[in-house]
Amino acid sequence: MRTTITLGLVGYGYWGPNLARIFSSLAGASLSAVCDHNAERLEHMRNLYPHADAYADFREMLDDAQIDAVVVATPLKSHHALAMASLQAGKHVLIEKPMAASSKECEELIALAKQQGLILMVDHTYLYSGAVATIMDIIQRGDLGEVRYINCQRLNLGIFQQDINVAWDLAPHDLSIILQMMGESPIMVNCQGNAHINPKIEDVTNLSLTFRDKRFATIQSSWLEPRKVRQMTFVGTRRMIVYDDLQPLEKIRVYDVRVDFPPHYDSLSEFYCSYHYGDCYIPRIEQCEPLLKMCGHFIDSIENHRRPISCGTKGLEVVRILEASDASLKALGGAVVCAEPKKPRMELVHAPFSKAC
Numbered sequence: 001m002r003t004t005i006t007l008g009l010v011g012y013g014y015w016g017p018n019l020a021r022i023f024s025s026l027a028g029a030s031l032s033a034v035c036d037h038n039a040e041r042l043e044h045m046r047n048l049y050p051h052a053d054a055y056a057d058f059r060e061m062l063d064d065a066q067i068d069a070v071v072v073a074t075p076l077k078s079h080h081a082l083a084m085a086s087l088q089a090g091k092h093v094l095i096e097k098p099m100a101a102s103s104k105e106c107e108e109l110i111a112l113a114k115q116q117g118l119i120l121m122v123d124h125t126y127l128y129s130g131a132v133a134t135i136m137d138i139i140q141r142g143d144l145g146e147v148r149y150i151n152c153q154r155l156n157l158g159i160f161q162q163d164i165n166v167a168w169d170l171a172p173h174d175l176s177i178i179l180q181m182m183g184e185s186p187i188m189v190n191c192q193g194n195a196h197i198n199p200k201i202e203d204v205t206n207l208s209l210t211f212r213d214k215r216f217a218t219i220q221s222s223w224l225e226p227r228k229v230r231q232m233t234f235v236g237t238r239r240m241i242v243y244d245d246l247q248p249l250e251k252i253r254v255y256d257v258r259v260d261f262p263p264h265y266d267s268l269s270e271f272y273c274s275y276h277y278g279d280c281y282i283p284r285i286e287q288c289e290p291l292l293k294m295c296g297h298f299i300d301s302i303e304n305h306r307r308p309i310s311c312g313t314k315g316l317e318v319v320r321i322l323e324a325s326d327a328s329l330k331a332l333g334g335a336v337v338c339a340e341p342k343k344p345r346m347e348l349v350h351a352p353f354s355k356a357c
C-alpha cells in the first residue's frame with residue numbers, strides 16, 4: 001500500500017503558493033504545514049488551506065514529528081540554513097533553485113543528506129517538462145547528431161531581485177537543461193553584464209560556457225526587455241531544434257537543416273560546403289505541468305529511496321557555474337574562468353579577452 005509523505009513548506013511568497021497548490025492535491029503527499037515570517041502571507045495561506053498548520057517560526061514547524069519532508073521556497077540566502085536544519089531534524093528536503101549561495105554550502109548539504117540517508121532534491125523545474133524530455137529523446141536517438149552549441153534567451157521586464165543578479169535568478173533553468181543535454185560540465189565560463197537599475201545587481205548578463213571538443217553554450221538573461229522570451233536553440237551536426245517555451249502547444253520545431261562538406265566538388269562554393277534544406281516537423285509533446293511532475297518525482301524518490309534526477313550534485317553543478325560567472329563578471333567585464341568540475345574551486349585563469357584556458 002502506498003504511504004503518504006507529509007510535507008512542511010517554508011516560504012509562501014511568489015513561488016511557494018505553486019508548490020502548496022500541487023503538494024496539497026498530489027497523490028501520496030499531504031501538505032500539513034506552511035511557515036512564513038510574513039503574517040499576511042500566512043493569513044492568505046490559511047484561507048486556502050485551512051487544514052494546514054501555519055507557523056511564523058521555522059524551528060517550531062521542524063519540531064512537528066509528523067513532517068517527513070521540508071520544501072524550501074525562500075530567497076536564496078536562507079536556503080542553506082533552512083535545508084541544513086531540516087536534514088539535521090531527519091527530514092527529506094526539496095529546495096528551490098538555485099540550490100544554495102555557494103558551492104561550499106551545496107557540498108555541506110550533499111554530505112549531510114548522505115550521512116543522514118535522506119533525499120535532497122533541487123527544483124530544476126524544466127528537467128521535468130515534456131518539451132525538454134522530447135529534446136533529450138531526439139538527442140539520445142542521434143537525430144540531432146553531435147550537439148555543436150546551445151543558445152538560450154530568458155528575457156522579460158522584472159521581477160528585479162534584491163539579493164541576486166539576473167544570472168542567479170534566471171540562468172539556473174537554462175544551465176540545468178544545458179548540463180543535461182551536453183552530458184558534462186563546461187571547462188570554461190565567461191560572463192559579461194550590466195547593472196542599470198540597482199547599481200549593485202546586474203540586471204542583464206551574457207554567459208558563455210565552453211565544453212570539450214569545441215562545443216559551447218550561451219545564455220542571455222535579462223530583467224530589462226520589453227517582451228517575454230523563453231527560447232533555446234540546439235544546433236547539431238545533423239539537425240537543429242528551436243524550443244519556444246511560451247508556445248502553448250507547438251513548443252518544439254525540429255529543422256532538417258545542416259551544412260555538409262561534400263567529398264567531391266565541381267565549383268568553388270561547393271568546395272567550402274553545401275547546404276542541406278529538408279523538412280521541419282513539430283513533435284508531439286506530453287502535456288503535463290512540469291512542476292506537478294517535479295513534485296511527484298520528489299515523492300517517488302522518497303518512497304523508493306532513489307536518487308532524484310535533479311539531486312544535490314546537479315544543484316551543485318549549476319551553482320559552481322554561477323560562482324564562476326560572478327568571478328568572471330567581477331574581473332572587469334568578463335574574464336575567462338576555468339570551470340573544471342574536478343578542481344576544488346573555480347579558478348580565475350585569464351585576463352579579459354584571453355583566448356584559451
Ligand SMILES: NC(=O)c1ccc[n+]([C@@H]2O[C@H](COP(=O)([O-])OP(=O)(O)OC[C@H]3O[C@@H](n4cnc5c(N)ncnc54)[C@H](O)[C@@H]3O)[C@@H](O)[C@H]2O)c1
Nearest residue numbers: 011012013014015016035036037038073074075096097125
Ligand atoms: N522553479 C521556478 O521556476 C521558480 C520560480 C520563481 C522562484 N523560484 C525560487 O523560489 C524561491 C523563492 O522565490 P520567491 O520569488 O517566491 O521569493 P519571495 O520573496 O516572493 O517569497 C519568499 C517568502 O519566504 C518568506 N521567508 C523568507 N525567509 C524566511 C524564513 N527564514 N522563514 C520563514 N519564511 C521566510 C518571505 O516572508 C516570503 O514570503 C527562490 O529560490 C526562487 O529562485 C523558483
